[in-house]
Structure formats: C-alpha cells, structure tokens
Amino acid sequence: MLQLSNMPFKKSLALSPLEERAKINELHASLGTMTEVESKFCTDACLHRYLIATNWSKKKAGKMIKDTLKWRDLYKPQHVEWxxxxxxxxxxxxxxxxxxxxxxxxxxxxxxxxxxxxxxxxxxxxxxxxxxxxxxxxxxxxxxxxxxxxxxxxxxxxxxxxxxxxxxxxxxxxxxxxxxxxxxxxxxxxxxxxxxxxxxxxxxxxxxxxxxxxxxxxxxxxxxxxxxxxxxxxxxxxxxxxxxxxxxxxxxxxxxxxxxxx
Structure with a gap:
C-alpha cells in the first residue's frame, strides 16, 4: 500500500461559517459586473468551491473563476450535444x-x-x-x-x-x-x-x-x-x-x- 510522505504541507485554513460568508461576499464584490450567464454560474456554492480550492485566497479564487468564465464562454461545456x-x-x-x-x-x-x-x-x-x-x-x-x-x-x-x-x-x-x-x-x-x-x-x-x-x-x-x-x-x-x-x-x-x- 502507499506510504505517507514526510514532506510538510501548508495547512489549509479553517474558517468559521461567518468568516466563510464574509469571504464569499468579498469575492462576489471583487468580480464586478457580470452577464446573466456568468451570474447564474457564480452562485454562492460555486464561489465557496473556488475559495476552498485556493485556500480561501480571494485574489487566486477570483482569477481562477475569471479564467473559468472565459473558458466556458469559448468552450460552451453546457451546450455539448450528444x-x-x-x-x-x-x-x-x-x-x-x-x-x-x-x-x-x-x-x-x-x-x-x-x-x-x-x-x-x-x-x-x-x-x-x-x-x-x-x-x-x-x-x-x-x-x-x-x-x-x-x-x-x-x-x-x-x-x-x-x-x-x-x-x-x-x-x-x-x-x-x-x-x-x-x-x-x-x-x-x-x-x-x-x-x-x-x-x-x-x-x-x-x-x-x-x-x-x-x-x-x-x-x-x-x-x-x-x-x-x-x-x-x-x-x-x-x-x-x-x-x-x-x-x-x-x-x-x-x-x-x-x-x-x-
């Protein structure tokens, strides 16, 4: 079986529900004006996932979301036909x-x-x-x-x-x-x-x-x-x-x- 690595990791932030809510609100505000399609994608749950993925960094999560929005606009994953x-x-x-x-x-x-x-x-x-x-x-x-x-x-x-x-x-x-x-x-x-x-x-x-x-x-x-x-x-x-x-x-x-x- 796999052995655990001894390499140290950067510990993930553990936030309270109120702190998480504040981070989500800050990220929403930082994204600025969005189209209807973008707003529909950028739900609280969506922003929460991006923040977790970036260890609650508003800057990194914001960039990641904007890159995804560009990708979705070009690739149109929701419209892939059977x-x-x-x-x-x-x-x-x-x-x-x-x-x-x-x-x-x-x-x-x-x-x-x-x-x-x-x-x-x-x-x-x-x-x-x-x-x-x-x-x-x-x-x-x-x-x-x-x-x-x-x-x-x-x-x-x-x-x-x-x-x-x-x-x-x-x-x-x-x-x-x-x-x-x-x-x-x-x-x-x-x-x-x-x-x-x-x-x-x-x-x-x-x-x-x-x-x-x-x-x-x-x-x-x-x-x-x-x-x-x-x-x-x-x-x-x-x-x-x-x-x-x-x-x-x-x-x-x-x-x-x-x-x-x-």
Whole structure:
C-alpha cells in the first residue's frame, strides 16, 4: 500500500461559517459586473468551491473563476450535444452510473482500459459532457460527485502524456472541489508508483479523496460497503449488481438528459 510522505504541507485554513460568508461576499464584490450567464454560474456554492480550492485566497479564487468564465464562454461545456460525443460514449469508458453512493451523490464510472478513439479533442469534449451531466444530476444538497475507476485492460500507453495533461488542466482549473472521492479499484502497481510521485505535491484534503481498493483486501471491501449499497453497486467494484454498461440504454438516458427526442 502507499506510504505517507514526510514532506510538510501548508495547512489549509479553517474558517468559521461567518468568516466563510464574509469571504464569499468579498469575492462576489471583487468580480464586478457580470452577464446573466456568468451570474447564474457564480452562485454562492460555486464561489465557496473556488475559495476552498485556493485556500480561501480571494485574489487566486477570483482569477481562477475569471479564467473559468472565459473558458466556458469559448468552450460552451453546457451546450455539448450528444451527437458530438456519441462515438466516444460507445465503449463505456466514462458513464453516469444508474446508482448513487450512500449520500445520494452522482457516480461516474471510468474504464480507461476500453478507450476507443485517439481523438484528444473528442475525448475532452466527452469528459466535459460527462462532468456537466453528473453535476446536473446531483441532488440539491450535494456539490460533489464520485468517481469509480476500473483498471481492467488498462496500460499507461493508452493515455498519452498530452491527453493526461489536458484532462488534468480541465478538471483542476474548471471543476475545482467537484470530487467527493475517487475509488481506484484494483489498480496496477504502476498507478501506485505514479501516485507516490505526485502525492507530495497535493494538499492533504485532496490526498484523502483518492482511495486504493483491492478485491482481495477485506478492509477495502468494508470501505465499499460503507460507501455504497452493494445490491446496487456493480459487481466489477465488489457489489452484487451484475448489470453491465449497455450502449443502447445509455443513449436513451443521455438523450433524455440532453433534451433530445429518443
């Protein structure tokens, strides 16, 4: 298993609810006049997430939000059409699960071992589509989602460095604090090695979100049972649900979410 690093970290600020409220108000004021679309995006919950991601720095959070607003204006992630990314979705490399965790949060299943295209832009568009869809399907009391990553059939050569860098950039800079936790299920040894390399550069709160779970480890299975209803959880992740990704069923579901006729 992974060993904790001895490298010191900058401690995250712990603020009272009143202090958090003041920070959010200050950040709102610093953003100035916004368009209707920008105002709709910059909710209190949104600003709260950006402030947490920047350790409550109004300056850093403000810059980060403005960069995201520019990105969203150009990339228009909320308007990615199903027809654009349907090819990327066919293999089931990323999809919204038909179950939630015990807190009711949306679950994205990721299977990098079934990557079916070499189109970086298409892959990014599909990832963004899945992120936006997962957010739309969050219950009103939740801001974060869950990732379940199945490594069956995966090897490092399947994700070029350029692709990994672009994916990390989009997730880190434009979807901060959207992840509740990520389960890496039966990851190959190379993933642990890579994690040990990057872990010292991550905030402790981020570290805690990544959980390595192995099918033959009793502790890991107890963790899965504490997080999910095993009758609903796919058997690929230690659950009792034998249903597998069905492309046709998923098309119907996504078209409904996308406001398209089935």
């Amino acid at each position: 027809e654009e990314i349907s090819k990327e979705a066919e293999a089931g490399k990323i999809y919204r699960a038909n179950f939630r965790d015990r807190n009711g949060r949306t679950v994205l299943v990721m299977r990098p071992g079934v990557e079916n295209t070499g189109n970086l832009e298409g892959q990014l568009r599909y990832l963004v589509f899945c992120m936006e869809n997962a957010i739309t399907n969050l219950p009103p009391d939740q801001e974060q989602m869950v990732w379940l990553v199945d490594f069956e059939g995966w090897n490092m050569s399947m994700i070029p460095l350029k692709t990994a860098r672009e994916i990390a950039n989009v997730l880190q800079n434009h979807y901060p604090e959207r992840l509740a936790y990520a389960i890496l299920y039966n990851p190959p040894k190379v993933v642990e090695v890579f994690w040990n390399v990057i872990r010292p550069f991550l905030d402790p709160s981020t570290q805690k979100k990544v959980k390595f779970v192995y099918a033959n480890d009793e502790g890991g299975q107890k963790l899965m049972e504490s997080l999910f209803d095993l009758d609903m959880l796919e058997c690929a992740f230690g659950g009792r649900n034998r249903c597998k990704f069905n492309k046709d069923d998923y098309v119907v579901s996504m078209k409904k979410d996308n406001g398209k006729p089935v």
